[in-house]
Amino acid sequence: MTNAWTDIKNTDLVVVMGGNAAEAHPCGFKWVTEAKANRGAKLIVVDPRYTRTASVSDFYAPIRPGSDISFLMGVIRWCMENDKVQWEYVRNYTNAAFLVKEGFGWSDGLFTGYDEEKRDYDKESWDYQIGEDGYARIDPTLQDPRCVWNLLKAHVEAYTPEFVENICGTPKDKFLQICEMIGECSAPDRVMTSMYALGWTQHSKGAQNIRGMAMLQLILGNIGMRGGGMNALRGHSNIQGLTDLGLMSNLIPGYLNIPTEKEPDWQTYISARGFKPLRPNQTSYWQNYPKFMVSFMKAMWGDAATAENDWAYHYLPKLDVPTYDVLRMFELMKHGQINLYFCQGFNPLLSFPNRAKLTEALSRLKLLVVMDPLETETAHFWENHGIHNDVDSAAIQTEVLELPTTCFAEDEGALVNSGRWLQWHWAGGTPPGEARHDTWIMANIFLRLRKLYQDEGGVFPDPILNLTWDYADPSEPTPEELAREMNGRALKTVYDAKDPSTVLVEAGKQVKNFTQLQDDGSTMCGCWIYSGCWNEDGNNMARRDNSDPGDAGMFLNWSFAWPVNRRILYNRASADMQGKPWDPDRKLIEWTGEKWEGYDVPDIGVTSKPDEVMPFIMNQEGASRLFTRGMMRDGPFPTHMEPFESPLKNVFNDKMRGNPVSRVFADDAAQFATSDEFPFVATSYRLTEHFHYWTKHNKVNASLQPEFFVEISEELAAEKGIAKGGRVRVWGKRGEVWAKAVVTKRIKPMICDGKTVHVVGIPLHWGFKGAAKKGWGPNSLTPFVGDANVETPEFKAFLVNIEPSTEEPVA
């Protein structure tokens, strides 16, 4: 989230698209009901199904799964055409005025530079024109045909209301009514918030769905505003913490990068991260990258990381491929290239696509270790459960170890919520049986591995032997020790660069926050964005003062939010070029003539003059990006792409399937379905009664939603002769499932490009373990392909067939 859950109470208009907040985030959704009840806010829901969120909405419109980009580009087009633009914001705070290279263009659904062979773009032309002064060229009048604004105008020209109706199946009058409601929020004193979740991410172009809305929010001037922003509702408690801490194959904590093979040495790596400002006076905060990186290396390897050995850069692995994401891991596993798989707090057999492939892959492992508080399907993939897990156990030779771990209520530590708040919590119970904290298990594995390296040596033991491990009890680092490590401390006394007689932080003390980190090895910090969470003031994550000056919804003394306790990112943009709030009733910070102050921690140097330093300090431009240069693999603007399995051909280019730059493994390409065989569009989702695959183990939750079902329209039910509550078989190119049928008015057929499109809704909470009735997840059916940028699997749009079934599963 750019903003915070509590801030949603400040909005005038909530758009829930690509998510179902009432269903999947009922507690956070209370802030929507607060905004509605106390501010008269309106709620719009755009979804293939009339959802629980829709049930309390002011306006609902249907949309075909996987067509969101067309809808969003259509809204942008409408706003540009109807002058629903926050002009001062767009001119100054976005890159609308930046001039783009002559070579850049778009035709036949593709941007310039496409290489079909490589399934990749040459992005050379996707960049600004750079002047002789080294800065990007701009035209503040927005007249130049090469400025971003005019290129965007040309780009969205195709997305007329008629086009949107044709592609999305959204009736034109409903689309236009939504445009009107959204357009009102271009006024400086009207603010809209976007709440989205996996309904946008789980597509082969998920990142571009989100880009589409982010661009719209910039055009409306709603980023950095109270009640505005782009608000990703994270799907797991602490999944925000997972990404923050870099639990991805290509990341280091705090969104730093694991080096690639093309960066064999420190100089190459760090010089590619200079982040020189692209406009005069701009902050370009990532210029501090070396400070964060060196402090991380010192946290990892302490005295073994020195200036002389480039901070032990040679200890870091170098990626030979962009990512070792879960899809790639299972692909490798299937081909026998992985022997041992550690599965921690994760149930891939139900949560990753093409279950048949996952089972085949797991069967080729020598050893599978599962760390989980519950008996997961993954840990029992080899067990025959009849129709529900029809495997030949005798043929599977994988050894499986289950290490029981604690659940959240048995842990102490911080959970990071969607709003980036690190909220400390205390253990509410002691672990049952042999369950152990994950930290104990990992520490003990590490200690034994280290001993092996000590005793027996190895090809390259140094990174293991020299890893900093100075915990009081080496076999069980405490949450406090780990949190203090993430905050960082001074290894030597640090002096103020501007005034060397002033001590910033004494040796051995916790740094106040990341502004004190250094690139000379005098500080260490495990995760720079968390710095400030546990400094010399103590555990700031444990703060529980819910006072709220100005009723602003900021709650600065409740827990700790990264970065530096800031609650709304880009909050400098809530004020105009003179530093006055666009809307005095929504003041966040304002310029006093000397400095910035207000209800939130300013997202700008506190003495940075408002007419000089622009709000988007992390960007080299100082401005936000309507055009992303080469940062996204699939284009600097979002463009309409069909899902890999779609009932329609891409209207821009009928040869193009799915996202033209998504990575597709050969076996999987052969398994994409066509609508001739599989005529119906399926989509997956959560239900409020359950949390993923956990709560089916709980008798209360199981009683509230006991059995796997799919949802279909009355029209499809009639066409197929399916009765309400009857048993159906749903099958696709990769598998089949049996379920009860919920026949509902909440799903209606849509007409897209002249075809009737039926949607089959498939919730995801059932498996073959737990208290609930045995069932399946949608992943038995879904395609093994991910988003082109981040490899999130395409769970939200795929093809199936459905028929009535009398067959009772044999349990």
Added chain:
Amino acid sequence: MSGTAPQPTTAAANPPVQPMEAGFGTRDLVRVSATADLPAPDRQLTKLAKLIDVSKCIGCKACQSACVEWNDTTPEIGENVGVYENPHDLTPDMFTLMRFSEWENPATNELEWLIRKDGCMHCEDPGCLKACPAPGAIVQYSNGIVDFIHDNCIGCGYCVTGCPFDIPRISKTDHKSYKCTLCSDRVAVGQGPACAKACPTKAITFGTKDDMLALADDRIEDLKSRGYDNAGVYDPEGVGGTHVIYVLHHADKPGIYSDLPENPRISPIVEGWKGVTKTAGMAAMGVAAAGALLMGLFSRGNKVEAEEEVAAERLVRDREDI
């Protein structure tokens, strides 16, 4: 656990945020089933109500879950029969139930998914109590709560007949009748009902009936501003008003909310079920005189440990001292 992490100070809870009047008991009874000569209480408690704002309800079933947890019941893990209701009806183990209805509004041609939390309405004029032949099995306190005293229940099912909302359910296991207690055991120690505490969107609030009616007025005004011209409160007069009231977007059509009665009344048969008929009925059933009426009143179905009892008493005493 680390010793240095400061312990949390609890934030203001979900509604109710104010301490509620505490410590009511047998001396506050205004009605007791099959008992004619109940002495009038020497005080009148403030009338309470639970407000269920259907327009804010997202159907998440947190209320059902909280109800199960608090009352320590074990609803069956059933099956899906093509709808979202689970269990499929109120049961002796499920005192409240979200009911879902898909309604196409003829005025707008738009679909509305109407979700209503069903359960005991705690009628001011309770049909169940009037129908009940077992002395002391059903009682009403002066704050409006209607409660079942299971030790006195004979499982005859007359309360089911007497209820205009079809709420009580007879257990096949212990042959007692069960329904929502309005969490009388929580309210007695200054807490709100478990469902209200669990509700994430404040669709369920609890407080004095006057406050709840005022809150309902606010909500109705908001709904009217959104085009729900017939928004209103459901507090049916036919049963003397209720202590569970609804805000409905379409108060002119309660029936569209999964058959909420348009004009609930106690059945005339039950109304006439007083004096001679009732005594005769009891004799016919061979019910022993339930002399231990007041003694048995607080032996609830809830399992309360001795130390909890002591703690609760201390809490009540302390509150009264304040």
